[in-house]
Amino acid sequence: MNKRPILVAFSNQKGGVGKSTVTAVLASYFNYVKGLKVAVVDCDYPQFSLEKLRGRDLKNLEKSEYHQRLFCRQFEDGSRKAYPIVTSTPEAAAEISGKLEGDYDLIFFDLPGTVNSRGVFESVMNMDFIFTPIVKDRMVMQSSLSFVSTVQDFIGQHPEAPLKDIRLFWNRMDSRTS
Numbered sequence: 001m002n003k004r005p006i007l008v009a010f011s012n013q014k015g016g017v018g019k020s021t022v023t024a025v026l027a028s029y030f031n032y033v034k035g036l037k038v039a040v041v042d043c044d045y046p047q048f049s050l051e052k053l054r055g056r057d058l059k060n061l062e063k064s065e066y067h068q069r070l071f072c073r074q075f076e077d078g079s080r081k082a083y084p085i086v087t088s089t090p091e092a093a094a095e096i097s098g099k100l101e102g103d104y105d106l107i108f109f110d111l112p113g114t115v116n117s118r119g120v121f122e123s124v125m126n127m128d129f130i131f132t133p134i135v136k137d138r139m140v141m142q143s144s145l146s147f148v149s150t151v152q153d154f155i156g157q158h159p160e161a162p163l164k165d166i167r168l169f170w171n172r173m174d175s176r177t178s
């Protein structure tokens with residue numbers, strides 16, 4: 001019997017806070033470093049930035065002998081293979097995870113920057129966990145806090161829903177940010 005993967009979404013009301021970046025970094029970390037079976041579902045239409053990133057990787061591979069050698073080595077030495085990145089509409093996001101071939105431990109979803117758009121809120125509620133990046137910006141803070149409180153209300157009212165928790169985390173902090 002297939003085990004159920006853990007579904008994790010990065011979501012926020014605002015764009016440009018690091019959802020796609022953090023998705024790519026964490027998917028790579030858990031896949032290549034921790035050896036978990038990871039898949040990524042890119043629902044961020046029309047940008048599809050993660051899918052585009054994979055497209056750029058493939059172009060680099062075609063052009064560069066150095067990357068081709070690295071790729072062959074990765075193939076031969078039994079290292080963890082690249083994880084799939086599939087695109088989806090936000091409405092079909094949770095559903096698509098059941099259709100991915102293979103047993104995954106962890107599926108990351110890069111959702112669009114607005115939860116008001118059709119299907120995004122429903123999708124978010126079918127995740128196991130939501131992580132919301134925040135940056136030091138009043139608009140981002142306000143919309144993120146209101147998003148978190150809406151989601152927490154939903155969790156409180158729907159104990160049967162898959163969603164267990166939502167967490168905010170700081171992104172794009174540097175030494176100049178006080």
Ligand SMILES: Nc1ncnc2c1ncn2[C@@H]1O[C@H](COP(=O)(O)OP(=O)(O)O)[C@@H](O)[C@H]1O
Pocket residue numbers: 014015016017018019020021022049113171172173
């Ligand atoms: N932790 C970080 N450190 C430095 N740059 C970052 C970090 N997170 C995101 N960025 C940059 O910020 C920009 C927006 O990030 P992105 O992941 O595309 O946001 P979103 O997917 O939420 O719209 C990109 O140029 C990205 O490279």
Ligand SMILES: [Mg+2]
Pocket residue numbers: 019020021044047049110
């Ligand atoms: Mg993005």
